[in-house]
Amino acid sequence: MRHFLSDNSAAVHPEVMAALTRANHEHAAAYGDDAVTGRVLALFQRHFGEHARAQLVFGGTGANVVGLAAVMQPFEAIVCSANSHLWMDECGAPERFLGSKLIAVAPTSGKLRPEDIEPHLRCHTGVHGVRPKVVSITQATEWGTVYSVEETRALAEMAHDAGLLLHVDGARLANAAAHLDCSLRALTTDAGVDLLSFGGAKNGLMFGEAVVILAEGLAPDLDRCCKQAMQLASKMRFMAAQFEALLTGDLWxxxxxxxxxxxxxxxxxxxxxxxxxxxxxxxxxxxxxxxxxxxxxxxxxxxxxxxxxxxxxxxxxxxxxxxxxxxxxxxxxxxxxxxxxxx
Ligand SMILES: Cc1ncc(COP(=O)(O)O)c(C=O)c1O
Incomplete structure (x- = not known):
């Protein structure tokens, strides 16, 4: 019986299962130094641009936390939607592991507009207040709505003008791209997104998400953040094999x-x-x-x-x-x- 609880409830796609079986032979280097992971990192560059650097992680909460940890300090803040997974559904993981303040802003149909965010960028009080560092949006949103490329670009420009980064929780980025009939790159890198959590489990994988750094030179210590946050898989090739199935052709x-x-x-x-x-x-x-x-x-x-x-x-x-x-x-x-x- 299939129900309507969640895309997390779905089965694993047979092409992903087949890829896991193909990867299940002999020995391979651990922690991502294997051939399959190497090919997958190149696939992320094919989809997101030559500067994209991906790090595979176990889950979506982990992807958000690891990505954000790699770009901010505990005295810096994240501006996000009051409906966001980050704010509502991560059991305080961002607050605990980043040590950072989250500033939740009321969205419209799940989406944030520059004018919703702007007042929160100007309200800090020098050394006494946290310094906003990241604007985080969810694409597609928790309400299933989609930011257009233009809306994303407007948020990126506003964030960059104020010295902030734009993070996208893309647990369902593929659904948003399918809705807009555009490439993953058009919706992210080319629209000015700096870093991304890219969903796998909701789109046919058994498990696995990716942190993708899009801005050139950002987050040089992403791999160490990943290890410290306990998100570095030793048998990485089995996560990579799933992403290879998803991203080589058009399965995503x-x-x-x-x-x-x-x-x-x-x-x-x-x-x-x-x-x-x-x-x-x-x-x-x-x-x-x-x-x-x-x-x-x-x-x-x-x-x-x-x-x-x-x-x-x-x-x-x-x-x-x-x-x-x-x-x-x-x-x-x-x-x-x-x-x-x-x-
Ligand atoms: C918008 C969004 N982000 C991230 C996640 C990932 O969460 P998890 O840590 O359960 O993989 C989810 C899961 O439902 C989600 O809906």
Whole structure:
């Protein structure tokens, strides 16, 4: 049974499994000194530009923390969205491991605009206040919405003008690129992004994410930050083999397109029968449903309650969501009577 809990709930893509099996022979150098990891680092340069330097890590929280640790001091601050994974869902890992202050800003549909951030860049009080160092955005956002290339560039320019860096939590960057039909590079390096967490687990891998430094010469000690943060895999080749499967051809894009298409299909099947809390741009829908409908619908297919205050629920699709899953669930939702006027 496939449900609508999370893209983290999805299976491992068969091409990724096959790559793991291919890597599973003989011995290889540890800690990333193997041939597969070497090829993967070159693949990241193919996708993100010649100066891109990637470091593979176990998870997305780790990617965010390691990347940020490599570019800032504890007396410097991160400006991020109040909906961000960094702020909401990392159990204080950034605060603990970076020792840095996070400044959370209220977003609109999950997104930050330069005018939301700007006041926070000017409010520090010399030696007495933290110094903002990084603006962090999530692409696609926690609401499944997408920053356009122009929006990203505007944030990068604002950050750079103020002497800050732009970090992207790209746990679902592939979904954003699929939505915009643009390259990973156009959405990041070419738009002025300085560093990135690049998602793997949500897009068909068993595990593994990457920190990608995009700005030339930034974060020279990334590898040591990674080791100190306990994110350096000894058997790195098995993480690398998965990324090789994802990035050599277009598996990253096929998987993201499929996940996005299934969310669109669900939105279209529901039509005006459900009130959506955000536009459907990637692989997730946020819908407001009646409180009494939540448990019966969860019995059909599992999903998360997002905000009990107004019974906003989250329905997330993944690379392996099938049309039949969507159609069956849409029918179950519509059978509850539709929502357009009564929510
Ligand atoms: C936006 C975002 N960033 C990062 C992560 C990665 O988190 P984890 O540490 O669970 O791999 C997630 C996971 O859900 C996420 O949604």
């Amino acid at each position: 894009l096929r998987n993201a397109r499929r996940a996005n298409a299934m969310a669109q299909r669900l939105a279209e099947a529901l039509g005006t029968g459900v009130e959506l809390a955000a536009p459907v741009q990637t692989n997730v829908l946020f819908a407001r449903v009646r409180p009494e409908d939540v448990a019966p619908l969860q019995a059909e297919r599992a999903f998360y309650m997002w905000d009990p205050a107004d019974t906003t629920v989250r329905w997330m699709t993944a690379w392996d969501t099938e049309e039949a899953d969507v159609d069956a669930f849409a029918a179950a939702v519509l059978a509850r009577g539709g929502y357009s006027t009564s929510v």
